[in-house]
Amino acid sequence: xxxxxxxxxxxxxxxxxxxxxxxxxxxxxxxxxxxxxxxxxxxxxxxxxxxxxxxxxxxxxxxxxxxxxxxxxxxxxxxxx
Numbered sequence: 001x002x003x004x005x006x007x008x009x010x011x012x013x014x015x016x017x018x019x020x021x022x023x024x025x026x027x028x029x030x031x032x033x034x035x036x037x038x039x040x041x042x043x044x045x046x047x048x049x050x051x052x053x054x055x056x057x058x059x060x061x062x063x064x065x066x067x068x069x070x071x072x073x074x075x076x077x078x079x080x081x
Contacts (some may be wrong), residue, residue: 002036003036
């Protein structure tokens, strides 16, 4: 975040509302790490790299057949792996 973006955020209506209301819910003043990082964007988190998938190129997988039991959770074709 650059200094101008930080100032815009702190001066925004939602931030002003939060600073007026949220302290009543805190047990103590929150801590913050405030630094200016070099660069102009986000880096990828290599430790949680997502493998390349066919659907990442616009080809979505076909959904699996839905469960016949209406009480069972729906299967939306995502295996979670």
